[in-house]
Amino acid sequence: xxxxxxxxxxxxxxxxxxxxxxxxxxxxxxxxxxxxxxxxxxxxxxxxxxxxxxxxxxxxxxxxxxxxxxxxxxxxxxxxxxxxxxxxxxxxxxxxxxxxxxxxxxxxxxxxxxxxxxxxxxxxxxxxxxxxxxxxxxxxxxxxxxxxxxxxxxxxxxxxxxxxxxxxxxxxxxxxxxxxxxxxxxxxxxxxxxxxxxxxxxxxxxxxxxxxxxxxxxxxxxxxxxxxxxxxxxxxxxxxxxxxxxxxxxxxxxxxxxxxxxxxxxxxxxxxxxxxxxxxxxxxxxxxxxxxxxxxxxxxxxxxxxxxxxxxxxxxxxxxxxxxxxxxxxxxxxxxxxxxxxxxxxxxxxxxxxxxxxxxxxxxxxxxxxxxxxxxxxxxxxxxxxxxxx
Amino acid sequence: xxxxxxxxxxxxxxxxxxxxxxxxxxxxxxxxxxxxxxxxxxxxxxxxxxxxxxxxxxxxxxxxxxxxxxxxxxxxxxxxxxxxxxxxxxxxxxxxxxxxxxxxxxxxxxxxxxxxxxxxxxxxxxxxxxxxxxxxxxxxxxxxxxxxxxxxxxxxxxxxxxxxxxxxxxxxxxxxxxxxxxxxxxxxxxxxxxxxxxxxxxxxxxxxxxxxxxxxxxxxxxxxxxxxxxxxxxxxxxxxxxxxxxxxxxxxxxxxxxxxxxxxxxxxxxxxxxxxxxxxxxxxxxxxxxxxxxxxxxxxxxxxxxxxxxxxxxxxxxxxxxxxxxxxxxxxxxxxxxxxxxxxxxxxxxxxxxxxxxxxxxxxxxxxxxxxxxxxxxxxxxxxxxxxxx
Numbered sequence: 001x002x003x004x005x006x007x008x009x010x011x012x013x014x015x016x017x018x019x020x021x022x023x024x025x026x027x028x029x030x031x032x033x034x035x036x037x038x039x040x041x042x043x044x045x046x047x048x049x050x051x052x053x054x055x056x057x058x059x060x061x062x063x064x065x066x067x068x069x070x071x072x073x074x075x076x077x078x079x080x081x082x083x084x085x086x087x088x089x090x091x092x093x094x095x096x097x098x099x100x101x102x103x104x105x106x107x108x109x110x111x112x113x114x115x116x117x118x119x120x121x122x123x124x125x126x127x128x129x130x131x132x133x134x135x136x137x138x139x140x141x142x143x144x145x146x147x148x149x150x151x152x153x154x155x156x157x158x159x160x161x162x163x164x165x166x167x168x169x170x171x172x173x174x175x176x177x178x179x180x181x182x183x184x185x186x187x188x189x190x191x192x193x194x195x196x197x198x199x200x201x202x203x204x205x206x207x208x209x210x211x212x213x214x215x216x217x218x219x220x221x222x223x224x225x226x227x228x229x230x231x232x233x234x235x236x237x238x239x240x241x242x243x244x245x246x247x248x249x250x251x252x253x254x255x256x257x258x259x260x261x262x263x264x265x266x267x268x269x270x271x272x273x274x275x276x277x278x279x280x281x282x283x284x285x286x287x288x289x290x291x292x293x294x295x296x297x298x299x300x301x302x303x304x305x306x307x308x309x310x311x312x313x314x315x316x317x318x319x320x321x322x323x324x325x326x327x328x329x330x331x332x333x334x335x336x337x338x339x340x341x342x343x344x345x346x347x348x349x350x351x352x353x354x355x356x357x358x359x360x361x362x363x364x365x366x367x368x369x370x371x372x373x374x375x376x377x378x379x380x381x382x383x384x385x386x387x388x389x390x
Numbered sequence: 391x392x393x394x395x396x397x398x399x400x401x402x403x404x405x406x407x408x409x410x411x412x413x414x415x416x417x418x419x420x421x422x423x424x425x426x427x428x429x430x431x432x433x434x435x436x437x438x439x440x441x442x443x444x445x446x447x448x449x450x451x452x453x454x455x456x457x458x459x460x461x462x463x464x465x466x467x468x469x470x471x472x473x474x475x476x477x478x479x480x481x482x483x484x485x486x487x488x489x490x491x492x493x494x495x496x497x498x499x500x501x502x503x504x505x506x507x508x509x510x511x512x513x514x515x516x517x518x519x520x521x522x523x524x525x526x527x528x529x530x531x532x533x534x535x536x537x538x539x540x541x542x543x544x545x546x547x548x549x550x551x552x553x554x555x556x557x558x559x560x561x562x563x564x565x566x567x568x569x570x571x572x573x574x575x576x577x578x579x580x581x582x583x584x585x586x587x588x589x590x591x592x593x594x595x596x597x598x599x600x601x602x603x604x605x606x607x608x609x610x611x612x613x614x615x616x617x618x619x620x621x622x623x624x625x626x627x628x629x630x631x632x633x634x635x636x637x638x639x640x641x642x643x644x645x646x647x648x649x650x651x652x653x654x655x656x657x658x659x660x661x662x663x664x665x666x667x668x669x670x671x672x673x674x675x676x677x678x679x680x681x682x683x684x685x686x687x688x689x690x691x692x693x694x695x696x697x698x699x700x701x702x703x704x705x706x707x708x709x710x711x712x713x714x715x716x717x718x719x720x721x722x723x724x725x726x727x728x729x730x731x732x733x734x735x736x737x738x739x740x741x742x743x744x745x746x747x748x749x750x751x752x753x754x755x756x757x758x759x760x761x762x763x764x765x766x767x768x769x770x771x772x773x774x775x776x777x778x779x780x
Contacts, residue, residue: 004494006396058474060450066639066770077638078664080770081482084448084474092471099489104394104668105636246495248467249456274468278494380456380470 005244005278007102009390012232012239013094014108015044015225016350021189021341024119025219033063033114034071036221041072044225045236046108048072051225053079053109055097057089057344061121062114078105086123087149087292088247088267088377090345091384095245097226107228113346114221122217123344124148124294149294150214152378154206157297159263161208163312166300168208170315172199174296174331175212175338177324182335184363189216190339213296218341222350229390240353240386243370244279246271247382264312267381268305268374279385281370283307286385288355288365289329290348290373293336298376299323303331306372306383330365345375349384356388395634395668397492399780402622402629403484404498405434405615406740411579411731414509415609423453423504424461426611431462434615435626436498438462441615443469443499445487447479447734451511452504468495476513477539477682478637478657478767480735481774485635487616497618503736504611512607513734514538514684539684540604542768544596547687549653551598553702556690558598560705562589564686564721565602565728567714572725574753579606580729603686608731612740619780630743630776633760634669636661637772654702657771658695658764669775671760673697676775678745678755679719680738680763683726688766689713693721696762696773720755735765739774746778 017039019025019032027035033056041048051074054065063071065080079100083089090113097109117123146152160166176196182188194212202211232239249267276282283306291302300314308329309317317323323331334340334351341347352371354360374383407429409415409422417425423446431438441464444455453461455470469490473479480503487499507513536542550556566586572578584602592601622629639657666672673696681692690704698719699707707713713721724730724741731737742761744750764773 007493007495060474064474066768078636078661080478080637080639081486082474084450084454084472088470096471096486099493102493103397103489105397246468247470249470271468378456 007098007242008278009241009243009387010229011098011101011226012229012241013224013353013386014227014232014235014237014239015040015046016353017043017223018187018350019221021187021218021220021343023219025116029061029114029116030063030067030071032221033068033112036114036223037068037072037110037112040223040225041110044227046225048074050108051110052077053097053100053106055079055081055083055093055109055111057083057085057093057113058115059084059086059123068112079109086377087294087345088375088380088382090292090349090375091245091373091382092247092375094224094226094242094349094384095247095382098242098245101226101228107231109226110223111226112221112223113344115344116219117342118217118219124150124217150206150209153295153297154209156263156301157295158208160297160301163264164315166315168200169196170300170319171213171296172196173318174299174323175199177318178293178332178336179339181325181333181363182339184361185334185340188335188340189218190335209295215294215337215342216339218343220341220343222343222347224350224353238357238388240356240388241390243385243387244275245382245384246275247380249380266301266305267376267379268302268383271381271383272306275383275385281385285370286329286372287368288333288352288371289331290352290371291331292345292348292374292376292381293332293338294342296338299331302374325363325365333360333363333365349373352386356386397488397632398668399631399633399777400619401488401491401616402619402631403614403743403776404617404622404625404627404629405430405436406743407433407613408577408740409611411577411608411610411733413609415506419451419504419506420453420457420461422611423458423502426504426613427458427462427500427502430500430613430615434617436615438464440498441500442467443487443490443496445469445471445473445483445499445501447473447475447483447503449474449476449513458502469499476767477684477735478765478770478772480682480739480765481635481763481772482637482765484614484616484632484739484774485637485772488632488635491616491618497621499616500613501616502611502613503734505734506609507732508607508609514540514607540596540599543685543687544599546653546691548598550687550691553654554705556705558590559586560690560709561603561686562586563708564689564713565589567708568683568722568726569729571715571723571753572729574751575724575730578725578730579608580725599685605684605727605732606729608733610731610733612733612737614740614743628747628778630746630778631780633775633777634665635772635774636665637770639770656691656695657766657769658692658773661771661773662696665773665775671775675760676719676762677758678723678742678761679721680742680761681721682735682738682764682766682771683722683728684732686728689721692764715753715755723750723753723755739763742776746776
């Protein structure tokens with residue numbers, strides 16, 4: 001494993017911004033992108049004229065970066081990138097900005113994700129799978145009704161239950177724990193407490209996932225600013241240094257019939273060793289995990305494959321309280337995608353920053369020095385190691 | 391201008407690959423992507439197992455990188471990126487790969503562009519402007535019939551004619567010169583020689599552009615491999631070092647009514663100073679310019695704003711023979727997008743590599759040590775400085 005990392009701690013997240021999260025924003029995505037961006041730039045103590053790069057990711061449902069740059073009144077920029085992707089691209093977008101800063105191309109790169117995910121295009125609906133033109137691995141799954149993310153991840157969860165005895169109640173522990181964090185987060189769209197019984201009795205979406213196993217499709221946007229570290233130290237907030245990043249996984253799509261001999265090993269198994277080595281840390285050094293949690297099971301799968309617990313023991317691990325705010329590895333302290341809202345993963349990165357700053361209010365975890373954030377789509381994922389100290 | 395560039399010459403293009411270019415490939419884009427990729431990997435003296443990153447760009451018309459990774463049989467990768475963009479993203483895709491290599495994340499990154507641009511989705515047709523959901527700057531242009539790239543760039547060309555006296559005959563010189571190069575290129579789809587008269591008499595597409603001012607929509611793919619420089623030196627071909635790169639321009643869309651007070655200053659004016667400074671060169675050091683040439687006028691606009699000639703003098707400059715193979719700055723030595731084919735700009739990057747290797751056959755330019763490649767879309771563009779020596 002090559003652990004050379006010229007980007008290590010050369011950049012840091014210096015500003016975070018949000019729009020309100022809702023089921024019907026009443027605004028076009030361009031306005032959401034702009035509002036979150038302005039909020040993040042202001043939080044960093046900067047003005048739009050300081051921004052010299054813009055990165056976003058979308059699946060045809062957002063504002064292009066040059067539209068946002070225009071709306072912000074940027075005169076020129078060195079790095080404009082629209083990425084085409086969903087859940088696996090949240091940390092990739094930040095990594096892309098970190099690279100542009102690290103090699104010397106930019107001083108301050110704006111990163112945002114804006115979507116009307118509930119009132120506009122609903123990512124989780126089967127309708128989002130366009131039957132026309134389905135090719136590649138999907139030709140073997142889509143015609144059989146495996147149309148939406150909930151179907152794909154449901155199959156992975158079911159396989160894990162068969163292989164390792166993971167239970168519905170253990171999935172419920174993820175939902176209940178994250179909801180208990182959302183109760184402390186006035187930005188969260190789902191703030192009423194829930195119980196294991198609520199989870200068990202919620203309606204089926206796609207076996208083994210019930211309603212409370214699934215994230216809440218959301219309208220809203222969030223944004224952050226990645227700055228050069230030497231400049232970051234003079235800005236208002238403690239920098240959240242970008243110590244390392246990765247995106248990867250097997251080339252195979254999650255449920256393609258080819259190349260998959262193991263349905264219960266996920267992307268972190270492929271990227272974690274390099275990710276940790278390049279940051280100079282081990283898994284035990286991580287104080288908080290902002291794991292991508294579009295479905296409850298994803299937390300269990302990632303806990304195992306990032307190495308927080310042994311393979312197959314993710315279910316008991318969450319049931320034992322390890323992911324609570326006072327547990328061994330707090331997860332989803334904002335409520336996660338499950339309960340804060342689904343801004344396609346980027347909101348979880350922002351929570352990691354708030355926790356590293358020590359500014360997470362009543363949901364603050366004590367002494368967060370190193371945080372992991374992740375994004376997941378199909379069989380590919382991205383991840384960041386964020387550090388309070390450079 | 392900050393000229394720090396940690397990425398300078400840390401990576402190099404080591405392999406190039408093509409499919410045949412045609413008007414009807416008879417293959418799905420996935421197969422085109424795979425075939426060009428295999429060709430590039432083989433040209434680099436590598437096997438798919440050496441590739442640890444994949445980058446592509448598309449506008450919903452190509453193979454996603456994880457599909458191509460799967461088809462290649464890659465087991466794992468550190469950098470998967472699908473970029474969402476067209477002409478402005480050709481050099482950006484290469485730059486993205488260069489950054490992933492430069493910071494230590496990857497050893498060999500595959501970059502490709504595959505499209506059935508003629509038999510499938512035709513990028514240049516008005517139908518590609520989807521009226522539903524038009525927003526931002528386009529709400530002020532699309533309803534008035536300004537639907538396709540040819541309309542946008544035609545307006546820029548007409549304004550330049552008004553301001554600086556640029557003529558149809560000068561546009562014709564670009565078409566004729568590039569076609570004379572395509573005659574020497576057995577990959578080119580347009581190989582019959584043309585004259586200024588042919589150009590002048592070709593049918594209107596959108597005033598001031600005639601048929602021979604417009605590139606040829608094409609089916610095909612091309613690919614390249616970006617490798618770590620220390621490894622590149624042991625591979626079969628002389629490395630084409632990536633000395634610097636940039637993407638940028640004004641935030642404003644090319645013809646938005648807002649923020650544009652000058653319709654004849656283009657993206658290179660914004661990025662050239664930094665691009666050259668980070669490579670440690672001046673414009674006079676550039677031996678070959680693989681300029682993005684979807685329309686003849688784009689060559690004239692870029693020659694001026696990259697600084698090869700004074701502002702407003704691009705027309706006489708091309709008419710005086712400066713862009714010919716034996717001119718002061720050869721352009722489009724492969725025939726360019728105008729005559730080799732339209733692989734959305736990436737084929738021009740490959741030509742720069744062939745010229746740096748000294749392997750361009752009868753169209754070889756003597757002594758190419760430093761080459762510029764560019765991509766252009768709306769008011770944003772990307773560019774690379776490629777060097778034979780590190």
